[in-house]
Structures are given as structure tokens and as C-alpha cells.
Amino acid sequence: MPVWAELLIRVVAVLVAFLTLPLIIGQAEHKVMAHMQGRLGPMYAGAFHGWAQLVADGIKFVQKEDVTPREADRAVFRLAPIVSLLPYLLVLLVIPLGPHGLVAQPLDIGLFFVLAVVGIGVVSVLMAAWSSANKYALLGGLRAAAQLLGYELPFVLAAASVAMAAGSLSLSEIVRAWQPWWLLWQLPAMLIFFTAGLAEIRRPPFDMPIAESELVFGYMTEYTGLRFAFFLLAEYVGILVIAALTTVLFLGGWRGPFDDAHLGWLWTLLKIFAVAFVIIWIRVSYPRLREDQLQRLCWLVLVPLALAQLLLTAAVKLAL
Amino acid sequence: MSAIPGSGLAKGLAVTLKTMTKRAHTHQYPDVEPDLPPRSRGVIALLEENCTVCMLCARECPDWCIYIDSHKEEVIVPGAARPRQRNVLDRFAIDFSLCMYCGICIEACPFDALYWSPEFEYAEYDIRDLLHEKERLGEWVATVPAPPAHDPNGEPAKEETSAAKKAAAASPPPASPPPTG
Numbered sequence: 459m460p461v462w463a464e465l466l467i468r469v470v471a472v473l474v475a476f477l478t479l480p481l482i483i484g485q486a487e488h489k490v491m492a493h494m495q496g497r498l499g500p501m502y503a504g505a506f507h508g509w510a511q512l513v514a515d516g517i518k519f520v521q522k523e524d525v526t527p528r529e530a531d532r533a534v535f536r537l538a539p540i541v542s543l544l545p546y547l548l549v550l551l552v553i554p555l556g557p558h559g560l561v562a563q564p565l566d567i568g569l570f571f572v573l574a575v576v577g578i579g580v581v582s583v584l585m586a587a588w589s590s591a592n593k594y595a596l597l598g599g600l601r602a603a604a605q606l607l608g609y610e611l612p613f614v615l616a617a618a619s620v621a622m623a624a625g626s627l628s629l630s631e632i633v634r635a636w637q638p639w640w641l642l643w644q645l646p647a648m649l650i651f652f653t654a655g656l657a658e659i660r661r662p663p664f665d666m667p668i669a670e671s672e673l674v675f676g677y678m679t680e681y682t683g684l685r686f687a688f689f690l691l692a693e694y695v696g697i698l699v700i701a702a703l704t705t706v707l708f709l710g711g712w713r714g715p716f717d718d719a720h721l722g723w724l725w726t727l728l729k730i731f732a733v734a735f736v737i738i739w740i741r742v743s744y745p746r747l748r749e750d751q752l753q754r755l756c757w758l759v760l761v762p763l764a765l766a767q768l769l770l771t772a773a774v775k776l777a778l
Numbered sequence: 779m780s781a782i783p784g785s786g787l788a789k790g791l792a793v794t795l796k797t798m799t800k801r802a803h804t805h806q807y808p809d810v811e812p813d814l815p816p817r818s819r820g821v822i823a824l825l826e827e828n829c830t831v832c833m834l835c836a837r838e839c840p841d842w843c844i845y846i847d848s849h850k851e852e853v854i855v856p857g858a859a860r861p862r863q864r865n866v867l868d869r870f871a872i873d874f875s876l877c878m879y880c881g882i883c884i885e886a887c888p889f890d891a892l893y894w895s896p897e898f899e900y901a902e903y904d905i906r907d908l909l910h911e912k913e914r915l916g917e918w919v920a921t922v923p924a925p926p927a928h929d930p931n932g933e934p935a936k937e938e939t940s941a942a943k944k945a946a947a948a949s950p951p952p953a954s955p956p957p958t959g
Contacts, residue, residue: 494794
């Protein structure tokens with residue numbers, strides 16, 4: 459197979475995953491959240507239990523007027539939704555789905571790349587917030603900036619712990635080195651990574667930057683139509699990315715009960731959806747954290763814990 | 779504060795998970811008929827034959843939403859000394875845009891001419907169409923459900939006790955004197 463054909467297949471596969479998996483997660487969120495609240499959720503779109511609800515939503519958003527406020531910084535305002543979406547698409551490139559190079563772009567410094575690219579999220583939020591020329595957007599954006607910068611630290615430290623344990627920054631190598639007993643050894647790191655990941659994608663209970671009851675819709679207040687849909691899509695892709703990273707780093711990626719060589723992709727997907735379910739579950743169960751509680755949790759709980767985990771990892775690694 | 783830190787968090791997750799495994803409470807109304815309790819107050823039905831134009835309902839109505847017109851007719855009863863007079867109902871209308879569904883008219887009616895029907899789908903685009911004339915009110919009679927069964931633990935109906943008393947008085951007195959009071 460020529461190089462360009464293989465490249466094309468890989469890129470198209472990632473694009474398809476980028477466009478379908480977040481929709482599946484979004485639909486699951488609709489239905490799971492509804493049933494957890496004793497409701498049915500969407501039932502009409504697509505005739506069978508509202509399976510086409512998000513497609514219908516997308517069509518609706520496309521039809522809406524694309525408004526740019528007069529006072530807005532037009533170029534930045536229009537660019538922000540794309541900047542929020544693109545990093546997640548890039549992250550999907552390096553996430554291994556299965557063994558034997560079943561990954562769009564194997565990268566030796568995959569973990570480093572992922573953490574760097576996910577960090578771009580804060581830029582898009584600040585772009586949206588500043589350029590909107592709206593006080594709610596600005597408040598939301600500043601909250602988001604404080605939150606994202608704060609949670610970046612435990613996020614990276616927890617990831618560093620597992621990288622240290624595996625002795626590699628390549629995501630595939632980390633999965634290959636993973637042992638079931640790491641579930642216990644890296645448990646604190648996993649919880650810290652997962653919690654910080656939730657905060658990174660601004661999911662409830664860490665949705666203080668959006669806080670619709672006080673800030674309208676935070677940095678997304680001024681957005682309409684397709685640009686708003688991009689932000690929403692970015693949220694669902696964010697769930698996918700955090701679920702996939704948790705799976706790959708801490709849950710053993712493609713390692714399953716049997717036949718990893720052929721069914722690895724299935725184990726990975728199953729784990730991703732299980733983690734995504736937990737993300738939705740947490741959203742339904744917990745109220746939003748107040749801004750000071752949010753920062754306290756980050757700096758006084760997660761960061762010290764992550765440092766302690768790093769110490770533990772190093773100690774165990776040296777002892778072995 | 780709970781004894782084990784984080785037990786509250788686990789409890790929250792348990793509640794939502796438990797709710798998810800139960801059936802949803804949603805009624806898919808336009809697709810599925812609602813399961814209304816007996817004695818639902820949907821619309822008031824008029825059984826025209828029972829109405830004697832006594833006007834009690836119209837007078838008791840708190841917001842005066844019942845309109846009644848009538849005239850008197852002479853009925854010659856063979857064998858009677860004088861012709862009798864009878865009220866004939868010309869118009870009986872309830873304005874459901876005014877009605878507050880208190881049901882006092884139904885309670886007040888001494889001749890059982892008014893009934894509650896559970897039908898509630900009679901919304902209109904024009905508020906004036908909510909004035910139901912007696913033909914429309916008569917159509918609702920078909921939808922009146924049978925009265926619910928008597929509560930086995932409840933007191934017997936007044937009619938029953940009085941009928942039993944009458945029967946006891948008519949029949950020969952029993953050997954022992956019945957308890958008084």
C-alpha cells in the first residue's frame with residue numbers, strides 16, 4: 459500500500475471517529491441523564507427512542523442566524539470555536555486503539571503531545587471570552603482560565619506518574635507496559651487524572667465557567683448557530699478524549715480478558731464508553747462546585763496528592 | 779457529616795444509578811391516553827331530561843358561568859282538575875372560559891342533571907368557542923364514567939340506611955327490642 463493511501467485511511471478513520479463517537483456519547487448523555495432523573499429523554503427524532511436527536515440539533519444549529527456582536531473582535535470571535543475543537547481532533551490522532559500500530563499516528567512523545575495540545579483549550583476559552591465584548595463572557599472566561607491553569611498541574615503530574623511507571627512517553631508503550639496490579643498502584647493518580655480531566659473539559663460539577671444560572675452561558679454567551687454547536691461538540695469530544703486518555707493511561711487500553719491481538723480495539727472502545735458513562739453519571743449526581751471550592755480542591759487536595767503519588771511511583775519503581 | 783469521608787458522594791451516585799434502573803415516570807401523553815383517576819374534573823356533562831330549570835346550579839355558581847333560559851308550558855293531565863305547568867329548558871350553556879371547575883353546580887343539582895366527565899381535550903383557538911351550549915354539554919354525557927364502587931370500609935349511603943330502616947319498620951318487630959339511638 460502506498461504511503462499516501464495509508465495516510466488517507468488513517469486520517470479518514472480519525473475523522474470518522476471524531477464525528478461519530480462524540481455523537482454516540484452525546485446521545486448516551488441525553489438518555490442516561492433522562493433515566494437517572496426518571497424521565498425518558500428524546501423520543502421523537504428518528505422515530506426509535508430519539509436516536510437522531512443530535513443530528514436534528516445539528517441541522518437546527520446550521521439553520522440559525524450566525525450573529526457576531528458589533529463590539530466583538532470579529533476575527534478572534536470567529537476563530538475561537540475552531541480553536542476549541544481542533545486540539546481534541548489532534549489528540550485523537552495519537553490515541554492507540556489496539557496493538558500492532560492500530561493508531562493514526564504513533565508518536566514517541568505521545569503523552570507529552572497530548573498534554574500540550576489539550577492545554578490549548580484555555581487559549582480558545584480566553585479568545586472567546588475577550589473577543590465577545592460581554593461581561594458575562596469575560597467573567598466566565600477568566601474563571602475558565604483560572605480553573606484550566608490550576609487543574610493542568612494535577613493533570614500533568616498524574617500523567618507523569620504513569621509515564622514514570624511505564625518508563626515511556628509513548629501511549630502505546632504505556633499500554634504495553636501496563637500490568638493489572640497498576641490499577642491499585644496508580645489508583646490515586648487515576649482518580650486525580652480523571653477529576654482534573656473533568657475540570658479541563660469544564661464538565662459538571664466543574665462547570666463554574668459556564669454556570670448558566672449566574673453567567674448566562676459563560677464564554678459561550680454571545681455565540682449562536684454553528685459556532686455555538688462547535689463549542690458543544692468540543693464538549694462531547696472532550697468527554698471522548700478524557701475517557702480515552704484515562705483508558706489508555708490507567709485502565710490498560712486494549713488489554714482485555716482475552717484475544718488482545720484481534721479484539722484490542724473492542725476492549726479500548728468498551729473502556730472508553732464505560733469511563734464516558736461515569737463522566738455523565740457524575741454530571742447527573744453532583745451539584746456545581748463554587749469557585750473557591752473549585753480552587754481549593756485543586757491546590758489543596760489534588761496537587762499534594764499527585765505529588766505524593768509521584769513519590770510513591772518513584773519509590774516502587776526503584777524498589778523493583 | 780458522615781462517618782466515612784466520601785460516603786456522601788457514593789450515596790449520590792447510588793441514588794442516580796438506582797433511579798436509572800427504574801421505569802421513567804414520563805407519560806407519553808398525546809401518543810398514550812392518560813390514566814386518569816376516577817372523579818377527574820375534565821368537563822361538565824348535562825343530562826337534559828333530568829333538568830327541571832330550578833336554577834340552583836346557576837345561582838350557586840361562584841363565577842356565574844351558567845346561562846339558563848326557559849319558558850313555561852301547560853300540560854293537561856287527563857283526570858286532573860287544572861292543567862299543570864311545566865318548565866321547558868330553552869338554553870343551558872356553561873362558559874368554560876369562566877368556569878373554575880369547583881363542581882358546586884354538580885353538588886347543587888338536586889335532580890342529577892349535571893355530571894363530571896374526565897374528557898379534557900376541548901381546547902379552542904377562540905375563547906368564545908369555550909361556551910358549550912346544551913347540545914355540546916349533552917354530548918359529554920356519553921363519556922361520564924360509572925360511579926366508583928362504594929368503599930367497603932366506608933359508612934353505608936344515606937339512601938341505604940333509610941331504606942333498611944323503612945324495611946325494618948314495615949316488617950313485624952323481632953322478639954327482642956331493637957337497640958335504641
